[in-house]
Amino acid sequence: MRDWVNLAVGSRGGRGSRGSREWGVWGENINLINLFNTFNQLIMRELKALIFDVDGTLAETERDGHRIAFNRAFAEANLNWIWSESLYGELLEISGGKERIRYYLQQYHPDLMEDLDTLIPQLHQDKTNHYRHLLSLGEIQLRPGVKRLIEEAYQEGIRLAIATTSTLANALALIEKHLNPQWFEVIAAGDIVPNKKPAPDIYNYVLNKMQLSPDQCLVFEDSFHGLQASFDAGLQTVITLHDYTKHQDFSLASVVLNHLGEPNNNFKIFKGDMNNKGYLDLELCQKLIINY
Ligand SMILES: [Mg+2]
Numbered sequence: 001m002r003d004w005v006n007l008a009v010g011s012r013g014g015r016g017s018r019g020s021r022e023w024g025v026w027g028e029n030i031n032l033i034n035l036f037n038t039f040n041q042l043i044m045r046e047l048k049a050l051i052f053d054v055d056g057t058l059a060e061t062e063r064d065g066h067r068i069a070f071n072r073a074f075a076e077a078n079l080n081w082i083w084s085e086s087l088y089g090e091l092l093e094i095s096g097g098k099e100r101i102r103y104y105l106q107q108y109h110p111d112l113m114e115d116l117d118t119l120i121p122q123l124h125q126d127k128t129n130h131y132r133h134l135l136s137l138g139e140i141q142l143r144p145g146v147k148r149l150i151e152e153a154y155q156e157g158i159r160l161a162i163a164t165t166s167t168l169a170n171a172l173a174l175i176e177k178h179l180n181p182q183w184f185e186v187i188a189a190g191d192i193v194p195n196k197k198p199a200p201d202i203y204n205y206v207l208n209k210m211q212l213s214p215d216q217c218l219v220f221e222d223s224f225h226g227l228q229a230s231f232d233a234g235l236q237t238v239i240t241l242h243d244y245t246k247h248q249d250f251s252l253a254s255v256v257l258n259h260l261g262e263p264n265n266n267f268k269i270f271k272g273d274m275n276n277k278g279y280l281d282l283e284l285c286q287k288l289i290i291n292y
Pocket of ligand 1: 055
């Protein structure tokens with residue numbers, strides 16, 4: 001949009017430099033046309049959809065879900081291993097649950113006399129069962145502002161979608177417990193595209209399914225990888241960071257907050273102009289789209 005405005009402003013210089021009255025009138029017309037087109041683009045630029053990541057964005061599933069589930073699986077196997085919030089932050093550098101357990105054992109229990117090729121898959125299966133159980137009980141809460149904003153969007157006819165690398169079963173379990181899967185026009189999850197985030201494939205898939213252009217949508221993410229994926233799809237992103245992602249580079253984001261905020265629990269702003277509001281609502285989302 002800034003290029004468009006510059007183009008309109010720049011055309012004024014062309015008129016003045018010619019020094020001819022006829023050309024001046026002609027230039028004025030071009031200028032008016034440019035301004036009209038710019039204005040037209042501004043009023044046509046309208047928020048159509050909100051697209052949400054799941055893990056870390058809708059809920060702190062790693063801290064409140066997977067970590068707890070790992071600890072329960074360990075306890076059930078009579079293993080005296082406890083993954084604290086800070087230790088788990090370190091272990092999150094390793095992708096994949098089984099790989100994470102193996103890395104932990106190499107680092108913290110290198111002398112363990114067990115058949116790891118039997119133990120690790122069993123622990124991971126138990127952990128998955130515990131995680132699903134936690135989800136079904138509703139013990140993994142949504143982050144502040146998530147339900148409020150999604151409900152407002154649904155009531156106002158703003159289209160909704162999910163773009164996650166989590167499995168469809170896990171994403172649905174969280175959404176069914178706290179929201180309503182019917183509200184989401186597209187739930188793109190897991191292996192639905194060949195290349196996971198940070199590749200932009202999942203966002204391109206959602207845009208294609210919804211037949212929307214990137215400048216009509218606002219994305220919500222919590223991590224650098226998610227931001228890279230949405231940015232490379234041409235989308236504007238609101239980051240709600242947390243302890244496990246607060247050290248990451250979010251310079252590509254339009255807005256960086258600690259959460260979406262509530263009227264009685266305002267967000268902290270790390271980047272972006274939030275019009276002196278303390279929580280993100282549809283009006284602010286629309287402003288972000290216009291100013292993009
Ligand atoms: Mg995430």
